[in-house]
Amino acid sequence: MSGxxxxxxxKALALGVPMSVQLDLTYRxxxxxxxxxxxxDDHGEMTTAEIKxxxxxxxxxxxxxxxxxxxxxxxxxxxxEILEHARRLTFCIKLKTNAMMIRExxxxxIRDLGVESIQISIYSHRPEVHDAITLVPGSLKRSVDAxxxxxxxGLKVIIANVLMVQNMQDYEGVRALADELGVxxxxxxxxxxxxxxxxxxLNLGVDNTALQRLFRNESLVGDVEEFCAVPPRPGEDELxxxxxxxxxxxxxxxxxxxxxxxVQFPLTCGNVRQQRFVDIWRNSEQLKEVRSIxxxxxxxCSQCTHVTNCTRCPGLAYMEGNMRGPSTQDCEKSFARxxxxxxxxxxxxxxxxxxxxIRMQPAGVAVSA
Amino acid sequence: MSRLYVAxxxxxxxxxxxxxxxxxxxxxxxxxxxxxxxxxxxxxxDGATPLDEIVERRICPAxxxxxxxxxxxAESLARELAAHGILDVSESPxxxxxxxxxxxxxxxxxxxxxx
Numbered sequence: 001m002s003g004x005x006x007x008x009x010x011k012a013l014a015l016g017v018p019m020s021v022q023l024d025l026t027y028r029x030x031x032x033x034x035x036x037x038x039x040x041d042d043h044g045e046m047t048t049a050e051i052k053x054x055x056x057x058x059x060x061x062x063x064x065x066x067x068x069x070x071x072x073x074x075x076x077x078x079x080x081e082i083l084e085h086a087r088r089l090t091f092c093i094k095l096k097t098n099a100m101m102i103r104e105x106x107x108x109x110i111r112d113l114g115v116e117s118i119q120i121s122i123y124s125h126r127p128e129v130h131d132a133i134t135l136v137p138g139s140l141k142r143s144v145d146a147x148x149x150x151x152x153x154g155l156k157v158i159i160a161n162v163l164m165v166q167n168m169q170d171y172e173g174v175r176a177l178a179d180e181l182g183v184x185x186x187x188x189x190x191x192x193x194x195x196x197x198x199x200x201x202l203n204l205g206v207d208n209t210a211l212q213r214l215f216r217n218e219s220l221v222g223d224v225e226e227f228c229a230v231p232p233r234p235g236e237d238e239l240x241x242x243x244x245x246x247x248x249x250x251x252x253x254x255x256x257x258x259x260x261x262x263v264q265f266p267l268t269c270g271n272v273r274q275q276r277f278v279d280i281w282r283n284s285e286q287l288k289e290v291r292s293i294x295x296x297x298x299x300x301c302s303q304c305t306h307v308t309n310c311t312r313c314p315g316l317a318y319m320e321g322n323m324r325g326p327s328t329q330d331c332e333k334s335f336a337r338x339x340x341x342x343x344x345x346x347x348x349x350x351x352x353x354x355x356x357x358i359r360m361q362p363a364g365v366a367v368s369a
Numbered sequence: 370m371s372r373l374y375v376a377x378x379x380x381x382x383x384x385x386x387x388x389x390x391x392x393x394x395x396x397x398x399x400x401x402x403x404x405x406x407x408x409x410x411x412x413x414x415d416g417a418t419p420l421d422e423i424v425e426r427r428i429c430p431a432x433x434x435x436x437x438x439x440x441x442x443a444e445s446l447a448r449e450l451a452a453h454g455i456l457d458v459s460e461s462p463x464x465x466x467x468x469x470x471x472x473x474x475x476x477x478x479x480x481x482x483x484x
Contacts, residue, residue, distance in 0.1 A: 004400050008391055015387055064384035092382030092393045114380035114395040154396060246442055 020065035032135040038054040045255040059089040069096035099146035107149035117156040125173035159185040209335035239296035247290035265315030304343040306334040374418030376463040396454040416463030
């Protein structure tokens with residue numbers, strides 16, 4: 001985060017202003033990505049009028065950065081009506097999309113409306129890999145064509161790549177594609193559980209060896225020695241600091257009006273169909289609890305070697321069962337970076353008495369997988 | 370001397386944070402903040418009111434400043450913001466491309482809550 005943005009975030013935090021909101025307009029999607037954390041049925045999305053009213057309330061509450069995401073946002077027939085309304089309210093808008101429905105006309109309209117940036121998911125430079133993740137033949141070509149349309153309008157495009165078992169060989173290829181297209185790219189090795197708690201998607205995440213290789217790639221992390229260094233012991237300031245901006249200067253609203261601290265933190269704090277946005281932001285008991293947590297309050301983590309530079313996600317910790325607990329995926333990243341297991345990982349080591357086990361099965365008993 | 374007209378560029382993003390504008394350029398995503406005086410000029414930049422009138426009506430009554438010096442400062446500010454593409458400046462009234470508000474929503478601290 002730039003110095004000025006950090007300064008403004010600090011000011012927003014001190015004033016209790018929700019600086020940044022992600023609003024998912026729909027969970028419906030025209031792709032079926034194997035790692036997606038959403039179900040794609042429509043359970044009663046907010047209407048155009050409800051969304052416009054919500055945007056009015058958000059502007060009034062001081063929201064500046066607005067991310068419109070989904071599902072696939074362009075599946076909403078009223079998408080441009082919503083976008084126009086949001087821009088009239090002078091939000092700084094980022095779109096997250098697979099871009100499959102963006103052609104020349106849509107790209108020109110996005111430019112005319114002054115969207116700050118468009119983030120597009122690309123998982124591989126090879127159609128056979130990308131399309132096998134989205135489960136839509138031809139999806140890579142359509143997304144890349146859209147990037148060209150958007151670039152030709154002078155728009156800022158960011159390729160977002162999630163690293164999984166399926167595409168772990170291809171991140172260099174995606175970066176080369178981004179260079180060729182003249183756009184930025186990001187790489188995230190975190191696969192999240194489904195919003196409903198189903199953790200089967202985590203099996204798609206890359207293993208520790210792949211993470212280690214990733215974190216020692218100078219072109220990705222810069223100074224490898226510095227990136228992989230064991231962090232210093234925390235001082236009192238670090239222990240008193242906030243674990244994350246979720247619920248402090250940022251929050252999330254689902255297509256059904258549910259209000260969470262973050263898209264990855266499915267703790268329902270209220271619903272904007274029943275309460276004003278700002279009233280939930282100010283008065284929700286759940287948000288007050290999230291806001292009360294300091295690093296020193298994190299069980300296990302506050303004593304962990306990695307506490308000062310761990311990427312611990314409070315939402316992933318919550319989905320693991322305790323918003324004050326560790327997020328094991330981030331423990332694994334810290335381990336891959338430094339070679340030192342976190343307090344949480346150490347506690348998960350099997351005890352010596354279970355290390356060697358003999359299991360037997362009497363003859364004639366059926367074996368199940 | 371000709372009069373100067375100023376209008377907020379419709380491609381920027383803007384929000385008032387405790388009396389000071391945060392502005393993101395639509396051209397290159399550069400972030401700006403305006404102090405309270407510059408914020409008054411920004412909010413008054415409707416394309417129809419001349420800059421000298423804005424200074425006379427909105428700045429001079431609020432601050433102890435010589436009108437000529439205030440106008441000079443305001444003109445420098447307007448030209449600097451214009452160079453960054455966040456304000457349009459003209460010697461004739463500017464008809465807005467669309468009616469984008471100045472963001473009159475002040476993001477003030479919620480009552481009784483300050484962290």
